């Protein structure tokens with residue numbers, strides 16, 4: 704399938720999805736959302752894919768919504784519809800993928816661009832990356848899950864500071880605050896991100912998919928509910944070939960070769 708605003712390549716268990724409007728800092732348009740929906744559907748239905756790597760072409764991850772997509776005087780649009788049709792399904796699609804999703808953040812990630820990166824399971828950033836809750840600067844409320852994610856990741860007070868002030872959070876600070884998995888030199892970002900994604904792609908994918916589900920859903924569960932969930936998911940994981948392979952490899956004192964199921 705050919706896309707105009709994104710690229711998608713699939714090889715060796717790894718799907719690489721790149722936001723590709725570098726001259727507009729990969730700002731999201733309706734067309735990009737449509738292409739992302741198709742690409743994520745393709746990834747989800749391709750059994751060979753065991754990890755997704757999301758990145759942005761050029762000097763940004765994404766500057767969020769394309770503010771020039773509508774001409775002067777064409778706003779206000781019904782932004783509830785925009786979120787219902789485009790941003791919310793995108794965040795859910797990334798979260799619900801039953802395999803690990805890595806975001807590689809180069810340069811700026813602003814507005815929905817920041818929150819979509821942070822919605823990915825692991826985030827690796829270049830040293831010069833910055834995350835901006837740009838919404839307050841244009842009279843909007845953080846969306847794409849930012850108001851849910853940020854308080855859980857950095858605590859309520861830091862989330863308030865980031866969202867009210869809309870100031871850039873530099874990569875090193877974001878790492879210290881628990882938003883990121885790793886910060887690397889800018890020119891090493893894609894190599895390091897691909898190495899991380901390849902590592903994840905070689906792990907037992909079904910178990911990883913169930914693990915991310917358990918961790919994300921824990922946010923709204925009490926301990927009893929979570930214990931029951933772990934019981935149910937463990938029952939599924941225990942029936943996978945990868946579990947049998949893991950046990951065999953342990954007994955035979957060799958590295959396991961997981962198939963992903």
Ligand code: T3D
Nearest residue numbers: 727728730766767768769770771782785811813814815837
């Ligand atoms: O529909 C809805 O609104 C609902 C959904 C909302 C979700 C959201 O994401 S709302 C938040 C939208 N994003 C922003 O408010 C960020 C706007 N951009 C900026 O603040 C700055 O561009 C950055 C801090 C991201 C980067 O600054 P800088 O100095 O590195 O780059 P620049 O020169 O400002 O931008 C470079 C080009 O990208 C420039 O185009 P030009 O002049 O070279 O033709 C600029 O206009 C364009 N660009 C940057 N951000 C956007 C954009 N074009 C369209 N939309 C953008 N968001």
